[in-house]
Amino acid sequence: MTNTKKIAQAILLHPKDNILVCVAHICAGDEILIDDHVVSVQKNIEVGHKLARHALAVGDKVYRYGAPIGSMTQAAGMGEHVHMHNMQSDYIPSHTRTRQNKDRSET
Amino acid sequence: MANTIQFKGYGRQDGRKGIRNVIVVAYLVECAHHVTRRIVNVVDDIDVQLIGFPGCYPNQYAYEMMRAVSTHPNVGGALLISLGCESMNRDKLLTEIRASGRPAELLVIQEAGGTKSTIAAGVAAIARIKAEADKAPRVPMDLSELIVGTICGGSDGTSGISANPAVGRCFDALVEANATCIFEETGELIGCETIMADRAVTPELGAEIEACVAKAENYYRIMGFGSFAPGNADGGLTTMEEKSMGAYSKSGSSPISGLIKPGDIPPSGGLYLLDVVPDGEPRFGFPNISDNAEIIELIACGSHVILFTTGRGSVVGSAISPVIKVCANPETYRRLSEDMDVNAGRILEGEATLDEVGEEILQNVIDVASGKRSVSEELGHQEFILTYKSFEPIGPSCLPVRLVE
Numbered sequence: 008m009t010n011t012k013k014i015a016q017a018i019l020l021h022p023k024d025n026i027l028v029c030v031a032h033i034c035a036g037d038e039i040l041i042d043d044h045v046v047s048v049q050k051n052i053e054v055g056h057k058l059a060r061h062a063l064a065v066g067d068k069v070y071r072y073g074a075p076i077g078s079m080t081q082a083a084g085m086g087e088h089v090h091m092h093n094m095q096s097d098y099i100p101s102h103t104r105t106r107q108n109k110d111r112s113e114t
Numbered sequence: 115m116a117n118t119i120q121f122k123g124y125g126r127q128d129g130r131k132g133i134r135n136v137i138v139v140a141y142l143v144e145c146a147h148h149v150t151r152r153i154v155n156v157v158d159d160i161d162v163q164l165i166g167f168p169g170c171y172p173n174q175y176a177y178e179m180m181r182a183v184s185t186h187p188n189v190g191g192a193l194l195i196s197l198g199c200e201s202m203n204r205d206k207l208l209t210e211i212r213a214s215g216r217p218a219e220l221l222v223i224q225e226a227g228g229t230k231s232t233i234a235a236g237v238a239a240i241a242r243i244k245a246e247a248d249k250a251p252r253v254p255m256d257l258s259e260l261i262v263g264t265i266c267g268g269s270d271g272t273s274g275i276s277a278n279p280a281v282g283r284c285f286d287a288l289v290e291a292n293a294t295c296i297f298e299e300t301g302e303l304i305g306c307e308t309i310m311a312d313r314a315v316t317p318e319l320g321a322e323i324e325a326c327v328a329k330a331e332n333y334y335r336i337m338g339f340g341s342f343a344p345g346n347a348d349g350g351l352t353t354m355e356e357k358s359m360g361a362y363s364k365s366g367s368s369p370i371s372g373l374i375k376p377g378d379i380p381p382s383g384g385l386y387l388l389d390v391v392p393d394g395e396p397r398f399g400f401p402n403i404s405d406n407a408e409i410i411e412l413i414a415c416g417s418h419v420i421l422f423t424t425g426r427g428s429v430v431g432s433a434i435s436p437v438i439k440v441c442a443n444p445e446t447y448r449r450l451s452e453d454m455d456v457n458a459g460r461i462l463e464g465e466a467t468l469d470e471v472g473e474e475i476l477q478n479v480i481d482v483a484s485g486k487r488s489v490s491e492e493l494g495h496q497e498f499i500l501t502y503k504s505f506e507p508i509g510p511s512c513l514p515v516r517l518v519e
Contacts, residue, residue, distance in 0.1 A: 024174065026139060028350070030275070030462040031463075054272060054350070055272045056271055057350060057352070071359065072359045077353040077355060086293060096340075096353035096355060098289075099340035099354075100334060101351075102347070103344045111447075
């Protein structure tokens with residue numbers, strides 16, 4: 008059965024959240040709707056990744072499911088990718104194959 | 115609902131019922147692994163399964179796990195293979211398995227004449243054990259007699275939006291039918307301790323839950339790595355708390371009836387949290403070195419079937435209890451559909467609701483309990499991993515609900 012309804016590429020999980028989660032691949036240059044604003048996304052965003060719902064400052068708590076999931080370590084504009092390069096855990100550092108996300112001052 | 119859905123189970127001496135009738139062939143140290151694997155390969159039967167413990171040093175937890183999984187309701191018989199000099203208490207294990215009413219035999223390679231002789235003797239022993247195990251009575255079984263465990267593996271940013279909450283819906287339905295549901299991985303519930311404590315059936319249990327998550331946080335901090343894989347980050351998860359919130363949604367919305375540790379059997383229907391992080395000072399390294407170690411612990415608590423949600427695409431199954439694979443990410447499902455039982459990624463594409471997928475997962479549980487092989491089971495996945503750990507017994511506040519005899 009083909010789905011003729013246009014699905015949002017990024018969704019808001021909880022009214023308190025300040026990020027959206029990408030549910031369909033976003034290409035650099037795609038325009039998406041964030042709270043009545045049409046925003047042009049600057050880079051490719053993969054399914055499962057986050058974008059800022061509005062401008063975020065260093066130290067801001069990031070909210071997903073209405074709960075804090077970490078803090079911003081760099082500022083981000085509306086629609087910008089939010090991930091290990093600009094946020095970190097308030098509990099335990101996470102890691103990828105090539106780096107461990109620790110205190111930003113160490114990298 | 116509990117009264118109307120029935121299937122055929124295998125009746126065991128202790129009153130529990132199984133949905134499979136597996137023969138486990140267990141190596142009691144790595145040195146006996148090859149001989150044991152050869153026996154299983156020669157027999158070549160999907161229900162004759164290789165399990166084992168690689169370590170030579172003694173460990174009470176490892177013994178307990180071997181005893182618990184060898185006397186699991188899905189298991190009909192056991193063959194133990196010892197090299198001869200290892201620490202595992204083979205005679206006690208054999209005695210306990212036999213005392214559970216199951217046919218069991220032991221072969222000691224150093225006494226049996228080495229590799230070839232033990233393989234031949236093992237194959238002959240399996241034939242005897244199987245003949246005996248096939249006599250296990252078939253009995254009616256309903257949903258309320260099932261224990262269902264859940265785990266997520268290879269999580270990504272979609273896991274907490276689709277597959278995990280869909281499993282939560284299924285768990286709610288199972289608990290409603292008085293089945294027993296177990297969720298775990300306290301190292302991946304960091305940040306969720308307060309909301310979990312609020313769901314505990316008693317305040318004392320709530321305090322125990324908060325303490326066990328604090329224990330997990332401390333343990334992983336000492337390890338230097340949280341329970342977080344590079345693939346989680348590739349898939350969009352950034353922090354342990356974010357992963358935890360997603361993982362937590364598998365538990366659904368039922369009250370939490372108890373906190374158990376590996377090997378504890380929940381005393382009644384309801385939702386239980388399994389604490390997998392060792393007690394005391396870290397002695398043996400990472401708590402669960404890969405997903406199957408947790409699956410084995412869920413099985414040691416009696417789980418008949420495991421609901422496994424994945425975003426990046428795990429392909430594992432398990433020895434002893436079938437694994438039902440629920441895929442969270444629609445792109446992963448397109449690549450790996452032959453390894454998945456349920457496509458929860460449809461939720462993200464607007465093609466199904468959380469409730470519909472929850473019902474589909476429940477139907478899978480009923481079908482698998484009724485004898486249908488899950489996808490990973492059919493593909494022959496029978497992973498089993500067991501390492502060293504150390505636990506204190508749970509305190510009385512952890513199980514406020516007890517069966518009244």
